[in-house]
Amino acid sequence: MDFSFTDEQSMLRDTVASYLADHYSFDQRHALLAKEPGWSPAVWKAFAEELGILGAPFSEELGGLGGGPIENMIVMQEMGRALVVEPYLGTVVIGGGFLKHSGYAGAEALIGQIIAGETIFAFAYAEPQGRYNLADLKTTAKKDGSGWVLNGAKAVVIGGPYASHFIVTARTGGGQRDQDGVSVFIVEKGAAGVSTRDYPTVDGFRASEVIFENVKLGADALVGPEGQAMPLIEKVVDEAVVATCGEACGVLAKLHEGTLEYTKQRKQFGQPISAFQVLQHRMVDMFIQVEQAVSMTYMATIKLSDDKQRSKSAAAAKVQIGKACRFVGQNAIQLHGGMGMTDEMAIGHYFKRATMIESAFGSTDHFLARYEFLSLGQAA
């Protein structure tokens, strides 16, 4: 057992942190989000070329840094600390994950393009009716010669406006909620029949409603096994969930640090409000939540490579993270008093991100149910 980081991993963290400190301050981010396109292709380019982090979890043969889940966690943690909206999760973790785990013929080329910052993925999986059930799909892909015809609507595709490609889950068979009959496709955003409605999200990202209308796909659009892609999807989503937990660790740390700092400065009734025992204990409870969340994120990150424990650990970590996001986020605002309610202070923006992370890929209830199923078996 060992919880230490290698020198390379520490260096990766320092590299990302120092770049973001210089190029992604709160004010720089604020300016970025205020104008179109609402994200920074320049920062993305720097991630690819200057920092090389878009290859963090890919093998060296593919041009990557030879890392894996731990490297994803390290990068995501820093993304969380700086509230980065650029699509590391969608592109490297999720897009990269599908390419790595599916045995996809074109994987090598596409991973090269990811690493170079040229291809950007967004994950179009959720549907308006489906809540957090990955298999609840009305989107269909029908065989058409050697290729496919795609029809359907995807909801709240995070990073849709930044993407060059969508990864799309669709039904090639089975009923609306069946595990069988689910397949995964790569669809170019520019393909005929693909339309999007773009909008900002409450936490500063951009997202799209995506409509597929008789979109013709080649045979090579299929990623993973036809109709049997649920295990693949679950694996990649587990990785995305744990990477999001990593991001949350960064967000939570900033919420806690920011609150400590503010309460030490802010004076009421002739003393810093950090002197009030009730607020001290609140901050201790926030601290405990942050520490527990970090512990669970480490655990789940390490267990991503253990196929037996992977899903259960990811669900447990997301539960812990979800609870921490709510408790730490809400109390950070409360302890900032009125100032926490203003757009001009960073703390509210961390709170908004924490709130959205709480429901990312599923609410705390969703992941509790998943954990129970995996740990205790089917309910009555």
Added chain:
Amino acid sequence: MDFSFTDEQSMLRDTVASYLADHYSFDQRHALLAKEPGWSPAVWKAFAEELGILGAPFSEELGGLGGGPIENMIVMQEMGRALVVEPYLGTVVIGGGFLKHSGYAGAEALIGQIIAGETIFAFAYAEPQGRYNLADLKTTAKKDGSGWVLNGAKAVVIGGPYASHFIVTARTGGGQRDQDGVSVFIVEKGAAGVSTRDYPTVDGFRASEVIFENVKLGADALVGPEGQAMPLIEKVVDEAVVATCGEACGVLAKLHEGTLEYTKQRKQFGQPISAFQVLQHRMVDMFIQVEQAVSMTYMATIKLSDDKQRSKSAAAAKVQIGKACRFVGQNAIQLHGGMGMTDEMAIGHYFKRATMIESAFGSTDHFLARYEFLSLGQAA
């Protein structure tokens, strides 16, 4: 709308309170419980003859005080404040309730005996397998000429050792958990085939395991409609639940008052511990819980006479009381520190009673489920 008590009601409260202050102090109770029979027939006699409170909820024609649920609440609240183990609940509220609501032919005579303190009831409803489901019954009563033969085992019959009669739920038809086929009987404790194993409970009461082995009952043992007694049982249990909420209000008030008093006296780090803000806020939260519990108890008491709202209100009140018992009880001990852990201080005894009330007639989960069913309909 009106929340005030009548002069008679206030007098009833004062009478009970002042009697218990003189005859049921913590030390007197302690001595009482330490030796057989573990309760005081003399106190019971005084309730009947000196105070006349065993007739509180019965009409004046029957020799009672002409009160109802509010009078029960008032008496039970004082019972809670003094941790009285004598069976007002089992005898007056439950026994009396079955007699009042069933149209039972012998009701008048038995109510007279209750008021005189001569007949004491214990409610034998729970079974080892049945948890809190009132209809989950293996005990059977089979027709035998004009009478019945009773067989079965009842679990944790509170007040069993004090009782002269049991009120017994039994199946006269239907399957183990059916609503149909449930009947209620009055069984003399001394009847042939009735045996009991008596023991103390963790909160100072006495209870029995009761076994019925071919107990022959006359036709007049049946209370309420044959096989269709569930509505009657539910009505009486609703009344018992709300009366128990009343008792809890007394217990909770003492837990809160005792904690306030103790923390004002107890010094640590050179000041009374009541000066620490964290403990102050804890006591405020305890106070809020107590106030909310009292509000709900008033509400449910008033709504006992509204058959449409009765069960839902009783369930809601018990949920609130159950949560308050846990929060207030546990924190009372915590704020008493080591002293709260000792048998010689009263606070621990209130905590134990609060803990048992939390699960009386069903846990908080049980009453939440019942509330949901009544408020939101059947779950998926």
Added chain:
Amino acid sequence: MNLDFSPEENAFRQEVRAFIKANYPPALRAAQDAGRPLTKEEYLMWHKVLAKKGWLAPSWPKEFGGTDWTPTQKYIWSEESAEAETLPPLPFGVSMLAPVVYTFGTEEQKKRFLPGIYNGDVWWCQGYSEPGAGSDLASLKTKAERVTADDGKEYYIVSGQKTWTTLGQYADWGFFLVRTDPDAKPQAGISFLLIDMKTPGISVRPIITLEGGHEVNDVFLDNVKVPVENRIFHENQGWTCAKALLAHERSGIAGVARSKRNLEKLRSIATTEHSDAGGPLLSDAFFRRKVAELEIDLTALEFTELRTLAGESSGKGPGPESSILKIKGTEIQQRLQELALEAVGHYGAPFLRDLGHNAGIGPDYADGLAGDMFNGRKTSIYGGSNEIQRNIIAKAVLGL
């Protein structure tokens, strides 16, 4: 003890319901349904109807326009208003300033200011909080020096900064707490001034809150000249007015009727939304349970408020016990907002303000729920944070 309404009370309820139905302005209803910020005119539409009817200010003494209703009638009025989702009159004039004026003001001040409040002709805003003083209101620094001007009249020259001034961007007048004696103890040197917002030296700057809205403002005062007769009550004794106002601010804050209405909405959303298993979300065991627990909590709060009101009608004022209503009321409101956001799943994320309502992205009821939840965090902060409320109960009720 009973909870029944008398036949007269039931008749009153019918009257109220019919009046609202017949007179609620359709333009205001449409604006509310569209979910966008209201205009100044819209804010006042219902206010003016109520003023004309004489039902604007049930709590005021009869002589100044109050309705002389019983506590039960007031309770019925607030229930029906919430049920019909009417827009409550802005509190700044009606609920906050007016009681100070009719309690502490001179006859002349009452005549001068109460009609404008009642009729909605004058929009008032509050100048209490300052950047340095949050819950510690008495530490305010805005100073007012008394001078005799060239016209021979006496004025206060007021300078300083106020903040969290709600809807101050529309205000005609404001009521301000200012320090008139810098050497006295914090609470002893404060006066209560009414200031015309058009006076030179006043500027109002928007504060954008975290959900992106503009409701609150900073107000800067730079040598603002205020006639002495605009002071309510004695010089240096404004804290007495401030305390009275704060107690009033707290007492309505339980918001039981509004929360009941929002609980209905939540149930309706959860009936439409699907659970992961595909059925209605309200059939999901855990979502049901959260709704049920909230409903029970709200019932407990309702009956605690009724007990408080009963105590009030029998002579006790809105005492420190009302802090319970503030604490539980805001906790329940916030919990409702959290659950509504939870209920809509993915569609909690879109921020559609710039696209307009009914943009067709997700269900209409989902739009703005995240913003409501973010914005709702303020309720446990303002009006004396919930931590301060606990301090008040500890001291005033528990004697700690």
Added chain:
Amino acid sequence: MNLDFSPEENAFRQEVRAFIKANYPPALRAAQDAGRPLTKEEYLMWHKVLAKKGWLAPSWPKEFGGTDWTPTQKYIWSEESAEAETLPPLPFGVSMLAPVVYTFGTEEQKKRFLPGIYNGDVWWCQGYSEPGAGSDLASLKTKAERVTADDGKEYYIVSGQKTWTTLGQYADWGFFLVRTDPDAKPQAGISFLLIDMKTPGISVRPIITLEGGHEVNDVFLDNVKVPVENRIFHENQGWTCAKALLAHERSGIAGVARSKRNLEKLRSIATTEHSDAGGPLLSDAFFRRKVAELEIDLTALEFTELRTLAGESSGKGPGPESSILKIKGTEIQQRLQELALEAVGHYGAPFLRDLGHNAGIGPDYADGLAGDMFNGRKTSIYGGSNEIQRNIIAKAVLGL
């Protein structure tokens, strides 16, 4: 970063498991199964086996009998011990006093006292708390005056009262904090004395705790004569020893392995018990959820402890972060006790101590669960209440 055990570590686990299986005293197992309070002899049975094997005190330095195990080996040891439900050696000598003796004692004191602790020949008890001083340990009043006796030797004459002395009724010796300088600041005038419990002037009185058990005691000292050479470390510097001991007391308190075992038991009970609907209680949606949430909480605590141990093995001692382990560890233990009591429904009520275990009243596993829950409330009080632990974190970790 990895969580794998090496082949050597897995072999060690097998060795430990086999040793426990082969050597755990059957009489002790039977006594534990019967659920009654243990006798003095039973308390020491496993202790003596471990002492003979050399595994009694893994944390001690090798030279005094420690095992020199890695943190991972210690972790495996505690996992296997919990899994097999072995009775941990009494902490008073092994975990509390011994580190003070080998850290602060003279060579002679080490030789005199450590073997008796190790072999279990001397039963130690703790004389720290006093009736007036709970969490404020430093305010203790038991006084020790230094005198030269007729035999020409120096003694302390100790008078006062100690309380919460666990299992003091069996003790041969006790370690006591006493005030040797009444004029110094609270923490400065304290000394750490070892006292033979047979010395004239000592009396032990039982304290019955709320669940009805007798585990703790009052200890009265009336002019008790203690040789000066029984003092550990310098006069008036006993607080240094006390602090070291308290930190040690906290670090084992997470109790992860024991809680895992108790969680298994809870799952087993909930598989046997029925829900209201008749199926296994563990299939009830809400009971399942509570179990699942607890399991996740416990996993988080486990990995937080592992991170702390990792930090420790890389040089950092058991720091104030270990207060987290105390807080979360006790919360989880108490929650487990509550859930177990909940699980058994009506059969939580019987108090069967006087009828003996296996009385046939309710299922055996239900007997004593209420008592465990009542008694378990102490864990968030002793060893520095959880409120004090939060004070420690606030000050030492957060710099507040």
